Amino acid sequence: MLFHSDKTKDNLVAAMPRYVYSWFYYSGLRAMPALDSIPYSREDEHFLWKVWYTVGTIFPKHHGAKKMITRKTFTSLLLLFVVLCATVYAQTRTEVAFPDINGYRTITADLHMHTVFSDGTVWPTVRVGEAWRNGLDVLSITDHLEYLPHKDDVLPKFNRPYEIAKPEADKMGIMLIRGAEITRDEPHGHFNAIFLSDCEPLNTPDQKDAVKAAQEQGAFIWWNHPEWKRDDGKAWCEIQQEYLDLGWMHGLEVFNGGSYYVNAHQWALDHNLTLLGNTDIHAPIDEIYNYAEGEHRTMTLVFVKENTPEGLKEALFERRTVVFGSGKLVGREEWLRPLIEASVKMETSDITLRGKSPVVVSVFNACAAPLDLELADRPSGIAFPKSLLLPSGKSAQMRVQGGGNAPAGTGPIEVSYAVKNALLAPNTPLTIKLVFKVTFAQ
Numbered sequence: 001m002l003f004h005s006d007k008t009k010d011n012l013v014a015a016m017p018r019y020v021y022s023w024f025y026y027s028g029l030r031a032m033p034a035l036d037s038i039p040y041s042r043e044d045e046h047f048l049w050k051v052w053y054t055v056g057t058i059f060p061k062h063h064g065a066k067k068m069i070t071r072k073t074f075t076s077l078l079l080l081f082v083v084l085c086a087t088v089y090a091q092t093r094t095e096v097a098f099p100d101i102n103g104y105r106t107i108t109a110d111l112h113m114h115t116v117f118s119d120g121t122v123w124p125t126v127r128v129g130e131a132w133r134n135g136l137d138v139l140s141i142t143d144h145l146e147y148l149p150h151k152d153d154v155l156p157k158f159n160r161p162y163e164i165a166k167p168e169a170d171k172m173g174i175m176l177i178r179g180a181e182i183t184r185d186e187p188h189g190h191f192n193a194i195f196l197s198d199c200e201p202l203n204t205p206d207q208k209d210a211v212k213a214a215q216e217q218g219a220f221i222w223w224n225h226p227e228w229k230r231d232d233g234k235a236w237c238e239i240q241q242e243y244l245d246l247g248w249m250h251g252l253e254v255f256n257g258g259s260y261y262v263n264a265h266q267w268a269l270d271h272n273l274t275l276l277g278n279t280d281i282h283a284p285i286d287e288i289y290n291y292a293e294g295e296h297r298t299m300t301l302v303f304v305k306e307n308t309p310e311g312l313k314e315a316l317f318e319r320r321t322v323v324f325g326s327g328k329l330v331g332r333e334e335w336l337r338p339l340i341e342a343s344v345k346m347e348t349s350d351i352t353l354r355g356k357s358p359v360v361v362s363v364f365n366a367c368a369a370p371l372d373l374e375l376a377d378r379p380s381g382i383a384f385p386k387s388l389l390l391p392s393g394k395s396a397q398m399r400v401q402g403g404g405n406a407p408a409g410t411g412p413i414e415v416s417y418a419v420k421n422a423l424l425a426p427n428t429p430l431t432i433k434l435v436f437k438v439t440f441a442q
């Protein structure tokens with residue numbers, strides 16, 4: 001009844017649980033809470049080996065027609081299960097966790113990308129599936145109006161990407177916004193317009209007419225990748241000033257893909273423009289962002305009153321955004337401060353220091369961005385870590401140590417940390433205060 005196979009076969013059979021389990025472990029199935037709590041160790045392998053051995057005992061190799069199920073059948077069923085699980089994995093969504101703040105709901109948007117209808121390499125519905133898997137709430141496909149390298153194979157119909165993707169977006173609960181990219185040479189550069197009712201009128205010979213046509217449709221318009229071809233700080237020219245004065249430019253991309261534009265960040269602040277970050281993705285998303293390695297696509301966090309196109313539009317015009325690109329958060333203090341403060345959670349703020357014995361406080365980071373803290377200011381006589389890295393969704397230990405000569409008593413103390421990857425302005429990180437109630441005991 002037991003294994004009658006030779007040694008090599010036995011070893012292969014013994015290894016099966018490890019292969020199957022490691023497959024589960026490294027596939028998206030570990031995202032299921034029940035499986036995620038199981039650490040992968042030698043003991044698990046041993047346990048699974050026993051399960052496999054028992055299975056071999058119950059369902060032995062086929063020795064006669066009377067057996068109801070053979071090991072071969074069982075193996076086939078197991079493989080079928082694995083294939084079915086692979087299908088489930090393909091549909092896994094990585095949620096992007098950021099807290100709601102100031103009474104607004106936080107939603108995630110990528111408002112700049114391409115398909116085969118301009119110079120991208122994917123069909124519009126693929127963008128919707130990618131957005132769902134990457135945890136986005138809002139998507140805008142913004143194909144170029146003027147640069148159409150596939151036009152001999154794909155008809156240049158500027159509303160089609162939206163029309164094709166819309167049923168899929170509705171099915172997946174993704175908010176799809178109609179948009180286009182007005183693509184002209186520098187110094188004009190590229191502008192995105194979204195909330196369009198019809199993209200066709202933007203296809204004009206004159207660049208200014210295109211932006212005007214978007215404005216006439218009540219579009220939200222911004223300057224894309226302002227420093228893409230000119231990073232000497234002089235990309236802002238007469239035409240941008242003219243659009244700003246006319247009220248035709250409402251925002252700027254401070255992040256485009258993995259590029260952060262320092263000067264554009266300052267221009268957005270100087271001219272009171274909405275801060276935006278988008279992928280401008282042309283290839284399949286997985287070719288550019290490696291989610292398995294913890295990378296994330298560039299996106300804009302938008303703080304909305306309601307999760308509708310009207311709610312999104314109102315929030316964008318009112319500049320209620322924070323950009324999340326390459327692990328950095330870029331935003332105005334009004335939005336970035338509450339976002340970070342709601343994300344950093346201390347296990348306790350009530351500590352007792354005895355002599356020079358250190359106390360360890362767990363600090364949890366509830367947001368999708370890892371937070372890189374650097375000590376900015378501390379009270380004298382108490383030591384805090386010089387730097388503290390808070391990985392996303394995890395706790396880190398903060399060691400607090402007294403000098404040993406403080407008089408007994410209780411009182412509040414404050415320690416300040418600069419969040420190095422949360423920028424209020426170029427080279428200006430946000431600083432947060434952690435407040436403790438400290439008791440000095442003898």
Ligand SMILES: [Zn+2]
Pocket residue numbers: 181183190224225
């Ligand atoms: Zn562009």
Ligand SMILES: [Zn+2]
Pocket residue numbers: 112113114181224280
């Ligand atoms: Zn583009």
